[in-house]
Structures are given as structure tokens and as C-alpha cells.
Amino acid sequence: MIIVMKPGAPVEEREKIKEGLIKQGFQINEIVGTQMAVLGIIGDTSVLDINLLRVNDWVEKVMRVQEPFKRANRAFHPDASVINVAGVPIGGDKIQVIAGPCSVESREQIISVAQDVKAAGAHLLRGGAFKPRTSPYAFQGLKEEGLDLLKEAKAATGMPIVTEIMSADKIDRFVEDVDLIQVGARNMQNFELLKELGKINTPILLKRGLSATIEEWVMSAEYIMAGGNSNVILCERGIRTFETYTRNTLDLSAICAAKKMSHLPVVVDPSHAAGLWWMVEPLAKAAVAAGADGLIIEVHNDPENALCDGAQSLKPDRFAQLMKELKGIANIVGRDV
Ligand code: PEP
Ligand code: MN
Numbered sequence: 001m002i003i004v005m006k007p008g009a010p011v012e013e014r015e016k017i018k019e020g021l022i023k024q025g026f027q028i029n030e031i032v033g034t035q036m037a038v039l040g041i042i043g044d045t046s047v048l049d050i051n052l053l054r055v056n057d058w059v060e061k062v063m064r065v066q067e068p069f070k071r072a073n074r075a076f077h078p079d080a081s082v083i084n085v086a087g088v089p090i091g092g093d094k095i096q097v098i099a100g101p102c103s104v105e106s107r108e109q110i111i112s113v114a115q116d117v118k119a120a121g122a123h124l125l126r127g128g129a130f131k132p133r134t135s136p137y138a139f140q141g142l143k144e145e146g147l148d149l150l151k152e153a154k155a156a157t158g159m160p161i162v163t164e165i166m167s168a169d170k171i172d173r174f175v176e177d178v179d180l181i182q183v184g185a186r187n188m189q190n191f192e193l194l195k196e197l198g199k200i201n202t203p204i205l206l207k208r209g210l211s212a213t214i215e216e217w218v219m220s221a222e223y224i225m226a227g228g229n230s231n232v233i234l235c236e237r238g239i240r241t242f243e244t245y246t247r248n249t250l251d252l253s254a255i256c257a258a259k260k261m262s263h264l265p266v267v268v269d270p271s272h273a274a275g276l277w278w279m280v281e282p283l284a285k286a287a288v289a290a291g292a293d294g295l296i297i298e299v300h301n302d303p304e305n306a307l308c309d310g311a312q313s314l315k316p317d318r319f320a321q322l323m324k325e326l327k328g329i330a331n332i333v334g335r336d337v
Pocket of ligand 1: 185
């Protein structure tokens with residue numbers, strides 16, 4: 001981090017700032033010109049509050065050289081991380097596809113969709129049991145019963161399961177039964193939940209918040225990693241923009257940016273990004289072409305009557321077709337599905 005003092009700043013002010021930083025364990029490299037002085041702060045500056053350093057009236061500007069995240073930072077971990085989700089490696093050469101309904105609705109529904117997506121070549125099964133709905137009157141999920149049904153679907157197909165956690169009091173149950181714990185977009189900055197998830201080892205699928213910058217998203221991954229859980233997978237799921245045609249706007253550039261900033265795998269959710277089933281296929285292909293390590297796609301056997309997100313759900317046969325077509329795109333970018 002670099003602090004530039006204003007022209008003519010008294011030496012005592014500079015000394016005061018230096019003293020405070022030295023007390024915190026930093027080393028200071030000073031460059032004193034005829035008009036201005038610059039302080040280079042050496043140490044782990046991720047703990048420093050940049051705005052606090054700007055409070056001194058004699059400070060012209062403060063700049064970070066190193067990003068405020070350390071554990072998630074590609075600079076300190078040049079190799080891409082591969083996260084093992086119950087034997088399925090996410091982040092390696094193979095693009096892993098997570099598929100299933102938005103919500104678990106019944107035994108028949110989840111088993112049937114699980115068998116269909118498995119036959120089509122999906123690697124993991126998704127299904128919401130605890131649902132974050134905008135309206136309190138909308139279907140809220142089958143909750144614990146939904147987790148039981150996911151377990152049955154896993155037993156029937158052998159597919160590891162992915163489902164969303166909404167509160168820390170359910171962590172023990174999730175650790176027991178869930179292979180990849182999803183943190184939804186609305187909870188990306190639920191810091192107390194992130195801290196608790198940092199204490200376990202189960203992999204976490206961290207969705208990007210509706211209006212979160214890429215750095216804020218990576219900082220949320222840092223929260224989980226700072227607690228000791230380094231099994232974090234990032235998920236781009238579309239962000240809020242001025243556009244209303246689609247539910248959200250898929251930020252393809254976030255795949256490239258997140259992979260440059262961080263060593264963590266990046267999975268893309270074209271279903272929630274578009275909100276329209278017919279856009280899922282081209283967006284999934286675009287995501288793979290842009291370097292995504294995986295996809296999470298909503299599939300429903302009866303989308304017209306789905307209790308949640310039917311409009312963005314693929315029918316099983318369309319999903320099977322997409323899986324075939326994804327292979328070609330993956331091969332072009334030197335990967336496989
Ligand atoms: C979901 O995956 O069903 C979901 C609610 O996603 P998001 O948090 O991205 O809206
Ligand atoms: Mn959904």
C-alpha cells in the first residue's frame with residue numbers, strides 16, 4: 001500500500017502515520033521529494049482500512065498495490081485450485097455439470113429428474129430444499145423433507161448433491177447430508193453465515209450477489225477461506241443491470257476476471273442469469289467458451305407446473321441435447337465435459 005502525503009505536509013504528520021503503522025507491525029519505505037513524500041507500507045496490508053488512512057488531512061491519496069484478499073488471490077497461488085466434491089473434481093480439465101430442479105417438490109419429481117440428468121451425463125444433482133423467495137407467500141421449499149428426498153435421489157443415482165443453505169443453524173445437517181453447500185446470491189454478504197461455513201470442510205458453491213462487484217464476491221470467498229475452509233467454488237449467476245428483457249445479465253467477463261484474480265474454480269448458472277429456458281443453451285456454451293469450470297443448470301420434468309423457476313428450466317430432452325453440444329465447445333477450448 002502506498003500513502004502519498006500532500007505537498008508541504010509537516011514532518012510530524014508523516015511521523016505520526018509511520019509510528020501508527022510500525023506499531024501494527026508494518027515496515028515503511030519512505031521517499032521524500034522536495035515537495036511531497038510517499039510512504040510505502042510493507043506487510044500484509046489486507047488487514048488495513050484504507051479509508052481510515054485517508055482521514056488525516058495531510059494525506060493526498062492512499063493506493064492499494066496488493067488486493068485486499070490473500071487466500072483467494074491468484075498472486076499467492078498461481079495454480080488453479082481443483083476442489084474435490086465427493087470425488088468429482090471441479091476446476092480441472094473436465095467441465096462439471098450440476099443439473100436438477102430449482103426446488104425439490106416430491107419424491108417422484110426429484111428421482112425422475114435425477115435419473116434423466118444422470119443419463120444425459122450430468123455429474124452432480126441440484127435441488128433447493130430451503131428456498132430464498134422474494135414473496136413470503138411463494139413456495140418456500142420442502143426444507144428437511146427436501147434434504148431427505150435429495151438423499152434418496154443420491155442413493156438412486158450415485159450423484160453427489162448440491163443444495164442451498166440459508167442459515168447457520170442448519171450447518172450440522174448440511175455437513176452430514178450435502179456434498180456441495182450452495183450460498184445463494186442473496187446471502188453472499190451474510191458474513192455471519194460465511195464465517196460459520198469457514199469452520200467446516202464441506203465445499204461451498206458461492207454465488208455472486210445480485211449487485212456485487214467481482215472484488216466483493218472474491219472477498220466473500222476470502223471470509224470462508226479465512227476461517228479455514230479453502231474448498232470454495234465461485235458461481236456467476238447474472239447481475240442486476242438496467243436491462244429487463246432477461247431476469248439478470250450474465251456477466252461473462254466475470255469468469256475471466258475472477259479466474260485472473262483468484263485461483264478458485266468458477267461455475268456459471270445460465271438459468272438464473274437469463275430467466276428464460278431458451279437462452280440457457282447459448283449462454284451455457286458461451287460460458288464454457290469463456291473458461292467456466294462448470295455449469296449449474298435448472299432442469300424440470302414438468303416446467304409448466306413447476307413450483308419455482310419453471311420459465312427458466314430445461315426439459316430433460318433439451319438438457320440431454322445441450323450436454324451433447326457442449327462437448328464440441330469444450331473440446332475447442334481444450335477441455336472435456
Ligand atoms: C437457486 O439456485 O435456486 C437460486 C435461488 O439461485 P440464486 O441465489 O443465484 O438466485
Ligand atoms: Mn431457481
